[in-house]
Amino acid sequence: MKPAPFEYLAARTCDEVIGALAAGEGETRVLAGGQSLLLEMNYRAVRPVQLVDINRVRDFGGLDVVTVPDSGPWLCVGPLVRHGRFEQQVEAGPLGRLLARAVHFIAHPPVRARGTMLGSLAYAHPTAEWPTLAVTLDARLDLVHEHGARTLSADDFITGSFATARRPDELLTRVCLPLLPTATGVAFVEHRRTAASFAQLAVAAALSAQDGVVADARIGLAGTAARPTRARAAEALLTGRAPTDEAINRAAAASVGVVDAPDDPHAGDSYRRHAAEVLVRRALMQARDDIAERT
Amino acid sequence: MNISLTINGEERQLDVEPRRTLADALRDDCGLTGTHLGCEHGVCGACTVQVDGTAVRSCLMFAVQCDGSTVRTVEGLAAPDGTPHPLQTAFASEHALQCGFCTPGFLMLAAAALEENPALADDPDGLRELLTSNLCRCTGYEAIRLAVRLAAAMRNTGGT
Structure with a gap:
């Protein structure tokens, strides 16, 4: 039409x-x-x-690393940064690597040439890649309106399926993602029905290692609930332990606790739980290999 | 709204409603019906054209957004003397089309990609990812893949 x-x-x-x-x-x-x-x-x-x-607004194409006192460096992205920009690593560390891996799951090159990261966050598709990463990494989002501004965490910003805390008079002007420690392994995996489909489930993982044990674990799932969710119980099982096969299997099994989605024509609850466990295991194995490859 | 844009090297002034998509402006206001419309929601890629050198879905852009831009459609692919573009020659020789409905979109997609990165033809994963952008319902993907590789080889050897 x-x-x-x-x-x-x-x-x-x-x-x-x-x-x-x-x-x-x-x-x-x-x-x-x-x-x-x-x-x-x-x-x-x-x-x-x-x-x-907004395509002709100057200064909306910003993509900078900004250091904030007490919270370290953040990658800050403006409203006109297109998906395709992330295909080349925009930052040399694990965050840039994670973005470059995740971006290939977004639609296809012509759509990536136009679509923007902030647009995707404002749209809040329940299994979209950028909202999944934003929740996993605790991104911060800046909203501006006529009489002021506010900053929300991704968890507070995304309130449901295609639903955000943005009021109609607010403009999303920036998202900031925290840079990850050098010894961080990252992974992004999806299950989708065809190459061009939206993801049915997506998992983002970042494991930061120190002296052979996991110092910080981040596991984010999409397609398991109305909005992307951190698997905090699974993260806690990994933190402070060596990322052995056994530890990863236990974390993957624990991550299905976040599954809370109605059946759809392609997946009932038991299928979704099974697929979530498989994808989390896959993501964690990849993240572990990613640490090994860099150190 | 009055807009001006350069289409296939020719400057055009158009008076369009804001809701006019670029695809409809090209087909109905400019008579350039080589750009095809399939799904009108960005999935099929039949409407792919180049805006300022980048392949985009012309059903997912409004014509008013292209004010001042350069647009290239399948009608602007061949040389001014009518010599087909290497991709057009390669699509014919590799039988990379059957009904032909998707062909203009694939040509504009591949032409932009090869111009940006001529080495893409030697990157199997990259070429595969590119070609998943568009749909061919005569299931000719393998022939299309071979045609893009042949066109790249023709360019690299200085062919037309």
Whole structure:
């Protein structure tokens, strides 16, 4: 189908975008990459009164490492950084490696040339790659509105399936991801029905090692609940222990505790639990090998 | 809205509604019907064109977003004297099309990719990932893969 009529504003400044959102009374939507928005508009699933196009706003393409006192260095990403940018490592450490691995799961090259990381976070597809990583890594998201700004953790930002804490008058201006210690092994794995499908389940893992034991474990799952979730019980089983096959198997078995999703035509609860365990085991093995390859 | 864009080297002024997708503007306002529309939601890739040198889904962009941009469609692929692009020659010789509906999209996708990275043809995983972008329902992927490799070889040996 074709989209319903709307008014179009090509904004030049951040203030212009925020002004339009404030004046739009919830009927104005931000057009960044548009790779999900246009799809929904073509379906007429959404019919915004106005689109404010941010593609010509200067300074929205920022991609910098910023050091924050007491919390270390963060990779901060602006609203116009496209998915494809992460195909080459944007940062030399494990975070850049993890982003470069995960990005290949996002749609395909033409969509990656347009779609943006912040757009994906604002859309909050339940098994999308960037929201999964944001929750796994405790990313922080900056929201700006006409009268102020606030910063939320990814866990507070993503509230459900296609649902976020962003109010209609707020613009997501930045996401910051923490850089990972050098001796961190990373992995991103998915199960999907075809190469072009959305993920049915996705798992992100980051294991930081020190003296042969896991100093910090992060395991994030998507497709197991309405929104991406950390498998904290599984993380606790690994922390302080050597990442042996046995420890990994125990953690994988514990991770199914986060599965809380209704049956769908492709997966019932028992299948989903089984697949989650397999994927977590696979991700942890890969993350462990990734540490070994770098040290 | 009035917009101006360069399509296949020719400057065009268009008056389009904001909701006009680039695909519809090319087909209906410019008469360039070589760009095909299949799914209209970014899955099939039949509508792939190049905007400022990058392959994109023209069903997932509004024409007004392309104000001031350079657009290349399948009509702009052959040389001005009509000599086919190496990819067009290779698609013909490798039988990389059957019904032909997906062909313009595959040509524009592969042309942009080879221009960005001529070595892509020798990277099996990269080429495979690229070609999963678009759908061919005559199941001609293997022939398409061979055609892209042949076109890259033709370019590298200085062929047309």
